[in-house]
Structure formats: C-alpha cells, structure tokens
Amino acid sequence: MSEIKKIGILTSGGDCSGLNVAISGVVKAATLKGWTVYGIHNGTEGLTETPLSYEVLTLQNFSDTPWAKTAGSYLGSLNKGIKADQLDAVADRFGQGVRQLGLDAVIVLGGDGSMNVLKYYCTRAGIKMIGIPKTIDNDTPLTDFSIGFETACQVCMDAVDSINWTARSHHRAMIIEMMGRDAGHLALHAALAGGADVCLIPEIPYTLDGIIAKLEAVKATGRTHAVIVVSEGIKTEKGEVLSAAKNLVGEKVHGGIGDYLTALLNENYKGFQIRCTRLGHIQRSGHPVFADRMMASVFAAKAVELLDEGKTNVMVGLKQGEITAFSLEDVVAAGTKGVDVKNDYIKAAKLLGMYIGEL
Ligand code: F6P
Numbered sequence: 001m002s003e004i005k006k007i008g009i010l011t012s013g014g015d016c017s018g019l020n021v022a023i024s025g026v027v028k029a030a031t032l033k034g035w036t037v038y039g040i041h042n043g044t045e046g047l048t049e050t051p052l053s054y055e056v057l058t059l060q061n062f063s064d065t066p067w068a069k070t071a072g073s074y075l076g077s078l079n080k081g082i083k084a085d086q087l088d089a090v091a092d093r094f095g096q097g098v099r100q101l102g103l104d105a106v107i108v109l110g111g112d113g114s115m116n117v118l119k120y121y122c123t124r125a126g127i128k129m130i131g132i133p134k135t136i137d138n139d140t141p142l143t144d145f146s147i148g149f150e151t152a153c154q155v156c157m158d159a160v161d162s163i164n165w166t167a168r169s170h171h172r173a174m175i176i177e178m179m180g181r182d183a184g185h186l187a188l189h190a191a192l193a194g195g196a197d198v199c200l201i202p203e204i205p206y207t208l209d210g211i212i213a214k215l216e217a218v219k220a221t222g223r224t225h226a227v228i229v230v231s232e233g234i235k236t237e238k239g240e241v242l243s244a245a246k247n248l249v250g251e252k253v254h255g256g257i258g259d260y261l262t263a264l265l266n267e268n269y270k271g272f273q274i275r276c277t278r279l280g281h282i283q284r285s286g287h288p289v290f291a292d293r294m295m296a297s298v299f300a301a302k303a304v305e306l307l308d309e310g311k312t313n314v315m316v317g318l319k320q321g322e323i324t325a326f327s328l329e330d331v332v333a334a335g336t337k338g339v340d341v342k343n344d345y346i347k348a349a350k351l352l353g354m355y356i357g358e359l
Helices: 019-032 059-063 084-101 112-125 149-170 185-194 208-220 257-268 280-284 290-308 328-334 344-351
Strands: 006-011 036-040 054-057 105-110 128-133 172-178 198-200 226-231 273-278 314-319 322-327
Touching (some): 006 019, 006 084, 019 059, 112 328, 128 328, 149 185, 149 226, 149 280, 172 185, 172 257, 198 208, 290 314, 322 328
Parallel strands (some): 006 036, 105 128, 172 226, 172 273
Antiparallel strands (some): 036 054, 314 322
C-alpha cells in the first residue's frame, strides 16, 4: 500500500469524448482506496491561478447525473501553448498549487504536448505524475490508442456518409477536411471506414494530377459523385506549409487546406464541381463510443493501481491489446506519433483503390 491520501486530476489540451468516463473511473477507484480526489479546473490553470480553482470530486458528482457518459470535460480544459521563457515560472506556480492543496500525486489526461509540459512541471516541482493518453488525433506516442480517437472516427465516418448523399444529388466531388494537426490517423481511419475515394494525410505527399486521375477513374465507372477526405495538417501539392491562419484575436487556428484545394481543383479540373466542408470542433464531441468508454475505464483503474503501487512518471497505454504503462521519459522522447506509411491501413487503402498520395 502507498502513502497516497489525496490526488489531483486534470484534463489538458483539446477535449474529446471519454474524458468524463476516465475522470469518474479515477474517482471510483480512488474513493475505494480511501483517497480524496481533487478535480482541478481548466487544465493546469486551476493550480496556477489565484485563487486556485478546483472541487473535491465524489461518487455523487457522477452517479446521479449522466455526466460520465457525455462528451467534453467536466473539469474544463486548456489548449494554449506556454512560451519557453515562462515555463519555469508556471511550473513553480503549479508546484505551489499542488503543495497548497496537499496533493500526493497528479493524474493528467492529455496528449503528447500535455505529457511533455506536465512532466516538466512535475519533475521540477517533485510531484508524482501518472498520465492517461487522450486525443482525437491519436498521435500520443507509444500507446496504440488514446481516449477520444474512436468516437472522433465515428463522427468523421458519419460525416462521410452524410456528405455522400448531397454529393450524389449534385454530382459533385466533396472535400471533407478533418482535424489531426500533425498526424493523419483520424482522416485515414474515417476515409477507410467511410469508403472515400481520396484520402490525403500529412505523412504522404500528393499531386493534383493524382487526385484528378482518381476522380476521372470514378467517372469512368459511371459514378457521378466522389468524396475526398483531407487531413488539416497536409501541405500544398508543392510541399509548402499553408500557414495556420490567425483569428480575430490573433490566435493561430489550424485548418484551411480543404478550401485551398477546393479552389485549386475548381480552377484546374472541370470534371466535377467541388465543394468543401470543414468538420471543425464537432469532431471533438459525440457520444463516447464503446471503445472509448472501455479504454477510459481501464486506463483510469490502471492509473490508480499504479499510484497505489508507488509508481510515478509513467503514462498508461494500450499495446497490442494489453493495458500497460510507459515511462514518461520514453513518451516525451518519442515525440508525436504519425501514421506509419508501411502500416496495414495504408496497404488496405491502396488495395481498395483509394488515392492516398504518392507512395
Ligand atoms: O489536438 C487536437 C486538435 O483537435 C487538433 O486536431 C486541432 O488542430 C486542434 O486540436 C484545435 O485546437 P483548438 O481549436 O482547441 O485550439
């Protein structure tokens, strides 16, 4: 048995479906051990701001409401980068916050960026940390899957299905832009499951001619509509980065390559009228599907078990069907997990006749 009596839990980075299942799972498992769980509001902000923002979580928070089965984060999250020159100051405030609440450890639900930053804060402040991977991008390294990915795949596949009907009515080729800043997992999985004709992901270069050749091949079969899935992280056909636009308050916002490609195709190809739909933040929501609820539950239980065994500085994860734990050192060193272009999904896409770029 460990010396743990009080733990904190926070969600960091972009939200996704399944977070509340994981939070309630941690509360259930920790409460059974007699621990008190502090839910930290809005990512790290709840511990770095004055006054601190948190609430003590009990089984009541989740048992008599449908909260656990909803999308979003019950605790709120924070998706803002920290400037390198502010890192130490924020880490110190984080450490003070943890000490003020008397927390013995912190459980962090986050993606690759959050694991990196939180590991830094916790190491600097001497705090025990267990990570639980979550992101619709599925780009957290070492684990095969992260919480939220499967639900996002469902949302994106449903979008491909929906777009097909209007594409068919108007005999158009419809571009659907999906999230996945640096990695194409979401676009690739949704395109495969939805049966798209073209799928472009950041890991594979493509040509305009390649897309047009596929659209012509579709027409040759007698079909008068097509669906093109693009991941927001792809470059232009010349390999240039379409710089992230700034919104009205100057924040960088991702996406836009779908509109760029639409204009380019409409200009250079008259075989189909092209329209674009950017799915946007709807991809981060959706009723958590079975796989995410399952993963969130077992990851939560594993995180509490690891803390109870005195472990720290690890991230739980899934490797070939097994629930396991990776050292945070290794997670951070591995960086972002992109699509392995030699994997079976890419092979399947090609075998199914999808244009996925120039491999
Ligand atoms: O990391 C998840 C993600 O959903 C990315 O795919 C996307 O680019 C980004 O978050 C958008 O984040 P936000 O609009 O919340 O800053």
